[in-house]
Ligand code: HEM
């Protein structure tokens with residue numbers, strides 16, 4: 001297992017990007033985008049989380065297998081949300097109360 | 100193949116003595132035995148609750164215990180049996196012992212984490228026991244909201260936190276197995292030379308790692324809503340109760356495969372050894388484990404057909420549930436095909452294997468009944484469901500666990516058990532099991548609800564049969580407990596390979612030395628290559 005050495009400069013870069021994204025989140029909060037409010041906040045948060053996982057947690061430099069593990073974690077979360085939404089979204093499609 | 104009994108060599112049981120050498124051990128074989136002790140205790144405890152439940156149900160009125168006590172009894176029975184016995188049963192005992200032995204290495208990848216997982220398990224178990232002593236819990240093992248978060252006045256948080264903690268031991272065991280199987284296989288042991296037990300342990304581990312965090316979070320949310328009245332699930336607080344069921348079953352349906360996949364792995368080993376044949380369609384059996392692990396995550400909504408889940412979602416989940424029956428059926432067909440023209444012997448482990456195949460098939464088929472929307476509405480929350488999952492968990496996994504214990508007992512302890520008693524008890528278990536649970540299909544279909552302690556008199560005949568069966572079953576479990584303990588001291592010393600099996604674990608001494616193999620084995624054949632063994636015997 002080759003340990004990748006990450007320079008302080010690289011960490012600093014990622015850190016600055018994270019700060020900028022944080023500012024973007026708070027800046028975006030001043031606009032009412034309707035339904036998109038949540039979407040924008042979540043997209044920025046996802047980018048930030050990915051940066052942390054890729055660089056602070058070194059996944060970017062790891063083997064394919066490690067990356068696969070990380071991706072499956074995310075994929076399984078997507079699965080949970082997706083199939084749960086098949087229920088939540090389609091409630092009330094039938095003309096009977098409660099269905 | 101008769102191996103002369105070697106002079107006693109140093110083995111993992113004798114190379115160190117004293118309680119400290121056990122409690123601080125990092126040897127996967129000793130940790131397996133620590134787990135064996137712990138889960139046997141929990142099985143016994145869960146069994147006591149089952150006994151009281153069956154006694155109560157002997158007569159129609161609720162006369163032995165109060166309804167409140169009855170609720171606690173079935174809750175504790177389910178919680179202890181599922182989280183503290185079934186889930187760790189085969190992986191943490193046989194899996195812990197066998198994974199490194201079968202792949203020809205000295206230990207798991209992370210021996211200290213392995214020991215840690217046992218301590219975490221014991222801590223979780225202790226908390227659940229503490230909750231039990233304080234007065235228990237009455238939500239059922241399913242913790243459905245809003246009852247569990249807003250109305251139950253029992254020790255919900257304590258129990259939930261206990262399960263939360265025990266879950267981490269399950270995650271750590273899974274992680275350890277995955278890394279070990281990837282990185283520590285003996286030279287020459289390619290993926291398609293692995294014993295099928297390893298494939299099924301691998302698939303199980305994937306479910307443990309990907310699924311368990313979700314139940315942990317869910318139970319934590321229950322504790323948060325109950326403790327701080329933050330609205331997550333309770334509609335009165337602005338939550339969604341059906342969301343709880345989604346989260347709960349996202350783990351708990353895959354969890355049923357955590358319980359049964361390891362059993363399927365054991366059966367693949369047994370069927371092959373005792374028919375002296377390579378498992379028919381090895382690759383299909385191997386990949387069906389992986390398919391079950393993945394598809395198992397797509398069907399949870401079949402527990403929610405009457406929960407006000409949308410009909411469209413129910414349709415999808417019903418369809419997907421039929422899909423998951425396919426890989427399970429592949430296994431059953433392939434085990435049966437393995438028997439064809441095999442040289443079959445009826446040793447005790449094989450009797451259990453036969454039991455598994457038949458009973459699992461009934462359990463699996465009734466599962467597809469339940470996945471059928473119209474039928475499920477009729478039998479939801481009746482004894483039909485209870486019979487279904489006991490056919491799989493007790494008729495299936497429990498049989499595989501006992502079969503596996505008998506099969507590997509000579510390797511684990513270095514002693515043989517009494518074959519006559521063993522065969523007798525296998526028979527008693529099979530008869531007792533069917534007498535206990537088959538009547539439950541009938542009464543469930545006729546409308547006997549689950550989780551009630553009083554019932555209309557017309558159901559009594561089935562309950563009497565069931566209670567009688569449970570007594571027979573209890574005897575069937577007690578006999579092995581006695582002769583196993585007896586054999587540890589007085590049994591015939593076991594040869595290294597009493598069954599003439601292939602597989603690396605049989606090539607080292609019984610019991611194995613602390614580091615498993617004196618020299619690292621090199622693998623040059625496929626698993627279950629009995630043609631070679633025959634040549635050796637003849638030649
Ligand atoms: C293979 C191992 C299996 C195990 C260990 C298992 C276990 C269980 C358990 C524990 C429950 C009851 C949960 C509860 O309400 O407390 C259950 C219910 C159910 N099972 Fe299975 N099951 C298995 C296979 C299957 C299969 C293959 C199917 C369908 C294809 C299936 C369909 C169902 C359905 C639909 C229910 C819900 C019934 C209801 O509540 O009305 N099961 N199973």
Ligand SMILES: [Cu+2]
Pocket residue numbers: 351352355398399401402
């Ligand atoms: Cu299920």
